[in-house]
Amino acid sequence: MKIRIIIVILAMITFKSCVPMEELGSSSETNPTISEVDKVVQDEIIKQNIPGAAVAVVKDGEIVHANGYGHTSLSRNEPITANTVFRWASISKPLTAVAILHLDEQDDDFSIEDKVSDHVSYWPDTGQKGNITIKQLLSHRSGIIHYTNTDNCPGNSSPSPDFTAHGDDAFNAENAVDIFKDQDLCFSPGSAYKYSTYGFSLAVAAFEEASGESYADWVMDNIAQPLEINSLQQGMGESEGYNMSGGRLVDRSDGSKTSVLPGGGWESNIRDLALFGNALLQGTLLLNTQRMWNESTGNSIYRLGIYRYSGGNRAEHGGDHNNLRTKMDLYPGRSDSLGVFVYINGRHADRNRLARRVATAMGVTTWNVSDEAIVTECTDQSGSNRYSAVWRSTGDDVIIRKGLSNDDFGSEWSYLREHQYYTDDFEAYTENGELRWDGIFRKGTGGNAMWRNFTRDEFNQKWKEQSDLGYRLVDVETYMVNGERRWAGLFRPGSGPYALFRYYSTSDFGDKREEMAESGLKLIDIEAFTHEGNLRWAGVWVEGEDGLLNRNYTQDEFGDLRNQRRAAGWKLIDIERYNTNNGVRWAGIWESSDSDERLNRNYRYCGDKDDDGNWDPLGITNRHNQWRSAGFELIDWERN
Structure with a gap:
């Protein structure tokens, strides 16, 4: 019918x-x-x-x-x-x-x-x-x-x-x-x-x-x-x-x-x-x-x-x-x-x-x-990466993008810029021979420039161009692509005295920091890397009163130091994990601040649950949501 x-x-x-x-x-x-x-x-x-x-x-x-x-x-x-x-x-x-x-x-x-x-x-x-x-x-x-x-x-x-x-x-x-x-x-x-x-x-x-x-x-x-x-x-x-x-x-x-x-x-x-x-x-x-x-x-x-x-x-x-x-x-x-x-x-x-x-x-x-x-509290335990992060009471509206290919990260950055987000912290890494990127994005006004995959000299030229346009480097990143070192940076509008120095030995970098402090510049970002078999340092300075820099600490030593610094009113603005001939070492930049901080290191991205449904161990996602609910926002991210 x-x-x-x-x-x-x-x-x-x-x-x-x-x-x-x-x-x-x-x-x-x-x-x-x-x-x-x-x-x-x-x-x-x-x-x-x-x-x-x-x-x-x-x-x-x-x-x-x-x-x-x-x-x-x-x-x-x-x-x-x-x-x-x-x-x-x-x-x-x-x-x-x-x-x-x-x-x-x-x-x-x-x-x-x-x-x-x-x-x-x-x-x-x-x-x-x-x-x-x-x-x-x-x-x-x-x-x-x-x-x-x-x-x-x-x-x-x-x-x-x-x-x-x-x-x-x-x-x-x-x-x-x-x-x-x-x-x-x-x-x-x-x-x-x-x-x-x-x-x-x-x-x-x-x-x-x-x-x-x-x-x-x-x-x-x-x-x-x-x-x-x-x-x-x-x-x-x-x-x-x-x-x-x-x-x-x-x-x-x-x-x-x-x-x-x-x-x-x-x-x-x-x-x-x-x-x-x-x-x-x-x-x-x-x-x-x-x-x-x-x-x-x-x-x-x-x-x-x-x-x-x-x-x-x-x-x-x-x-x-x-x-x-x-x-x-x-x-x-x-x-x-x-x-x-x-x-x-x-x-x-x-x-x-x-x-x-x-x-x-x-x-x-x-x-x-x-x-x-x-930020989903996932239970996927695949991959060997570990994550370390710093949270501060900033009041910023923060989102995370993770594991994007070089091209897709550029597309996402452009899309988020169209919707009034900017990034001042990113991380490059290689997975199965492919360059990938993580980034922290914040809601806010003002310009944001991103330049990536430059040689040493090319990046220096780009840094000068951005300076002439009224932009200041806020995060520098270096990484290897097909055996060649490459450089990337994030820039935000700024003015006043400003400096970038790279390829310094540990002792020379310390001397340069003292020199910059005497000139009224404060260190805001560091990058440790290996060049010709030796540990080298890069740093970004802007106008302001310099804080504290500590480097070459073991995991436990850095944890103890951080607790001492925090109790004395010094809060982290940047952390760095790097490899040396003596093993993994940690470094950090501190500023004097009344606002509190949170630090977690060497977490998997995802946690896991026991038979009773309790999180054990926690992932960095669990920590992120925990600290965010307590009024802290992510400001710095390290992929180990």
């Missing part, structure tokens, strides 16, 4: 499909609320270390905002726009629920209370599997496993799902069910809750045999076409995005999702996702749309293809792939029928925080969401 959806067209539902995306995005020029949305999203992209995102907002039956932010990759060559197509991931589930509930409403021979085996000829009609109902599939109470996740699946020793059973072609229900049909159930149908994307494939198998229609064709004919959702399509081919590993963004490619189309395989641009969500809010897709989030299923919050919170005042669904996150937040309890839609090309991102900050900008008062920069 061919089922056609009935779309109720109301005067209030004007989707403005003829309005170009640029106009939707530029509405911030006249709408202060939308302007705040732009600010919030841009702030979150930076503070969550997200390459890019797309966000849409619906209100009073219309799309009032649809825009892209950031870029598709760390190279920042291709901006994300409102037309960028992305995977919906599990937001596909509400779409599937609409199709099945519509069939339930229109076909007397089909009900979500039916057993799957009443409609699916290739599903067992005996045993526990034969007792599964379509409603249990839509509410995740069937007992079907979720990919290879065995949580709430005691003793499951069934064969692994056969991911090759479907292939990468367009969705085929029987092939999709073949992936998991031999898996044991995790529990008796209806007795418990276990989220399962596979369950939605089985629900669609019932839909297709009962209706005689292709599920994918039905969606295109009865949802996409009437709503003018023109970019909706099956997620074939590769999808690019990112995940976080040890505090570093790593590109991730994800393949075709047609094998799980009903539960996680649709894709479109952000505007078209908003059109679908708006239709849910306006009740134009079903005779009783609220049934999706109001009908009792035995679960506390998951209803029929969607989550329900706050007594039905908010309905939502998110989506995750290994390189992205999505979110659809609907507020049917509000008089303005607000909806917020989010796509992020990073699996590590906090999508809820972003969506809630957008909702707050649109007038939702439910949320009290932090806007601090996120």
Whole structure:
């Protein structure tokens, strides 16, 4: 039987499909609320270390905002726009629920209370599997496993799902069910809750045999076409995005999702996702749309293809792939029928925080969401690097970028400069023969120049040029590239006397420091390196009263010295760890200050958790968040 959806067209539902995306995005020029949305999203992209995102907002039956932010990759060559197509991931589930509930409403021979085996000829009609109902599939109470996740699946020793059973072609229900049909159930149908994307494939198998229609064709004919959702399509081919590993963004490619189309395989641009969500809010897709989030299923919050919170005042669904996150937040309890839609090309991102900050900008008062920069307390123990850092009570808004390639670090620096961030501390290192960079960025005004990968003479010339332009070197870095020494520096606006000296022996550097102090210059940055087999020093001086410099201390000696200095009112502004013939040594520059400091050395980036869930050992991320919550901000970073 061919089922056609009935779309109720109301005067209030004007989707403005003829309005170009640029106009939707530029509405911030006249709408202060939308302007705040732009600010919030841009702030979150930076503070969550997200390459890019797309966000849409619906209100009073219309799309009032649809825009892209950031870029598709760390190279920042291709901006994300409102037309960028992305995977919906599990937001596909509400779409599937609409199709099945519509069939339930229109076909007397089909009900979500039916057993799957009443409609699916290739599903067992005996045993526990034969007792599964379509409603249990839509509410995740069937007992079907979720990919290879065995949580709430005691003793499951069934064969692994056969991911090759479907292939990468367009969705085929029987092939999709073949992936998991031999898996044991995790529990008796209806007795418990276990989220399962596979369950939605089985629900669609019932839909297709009962209706005689292709599920994918039905969606295109009865949802996409009437709503003018023109970019909706099956997620074939590769999808690019990112995940976080040890505090570093790593590109991730994800393949075709047609094998799980009903539960996680649709894709479109952000505007078209908003059109679908708006239709849910306006009740134009079903005779009783609220049934999706109001009908009792035995679960506390998951209803029929969607989550329900706050007594039905908010309905939502998110989506995750290994390189992205999505979110659809609907507020049917509000008089303005607000909806917020989010796509992020990073699996590590906090999508809820972003969506809630957008909702707050649109007038939702439910949320009290932090806007601090996120440094995830990870447990990835890969790599041998150790980190040392100094925190001071500066009041600065600080973010960290870690492990970027030479080109990507330059792109990120430029992007952050566009959004009023600057850096005065960076670190170069080599990994598998490739030059990489870490950096600390602060929110603030004023210029910032970065010059890297210069020879000794080239850097001296660049330093002079920057001085003539009114810029002062604040951090000097040296490193090896293909056996050749290279130099880099960060510059900030400044004036007055100023000096840079390099390639000095330990004793000569001490003499030079005394000379500079007598001339009214203070040392603010040091760099230790090996040249022709000998330890050499570089330093940057600016106008001011000199502090203290101590070098060539062992780990324990430096710790004792630091405690003495701190007790006497001297606080670190720069630390240096370096190798000598006698082993690892430490150096530090102190200034007289009433503000306190924190110092941690030789930590892994990520910590680890014991069997009780306690952090042991701590990572530098744990320390960073601990000190930040106590009012300290990162000012200096060393990668060992």
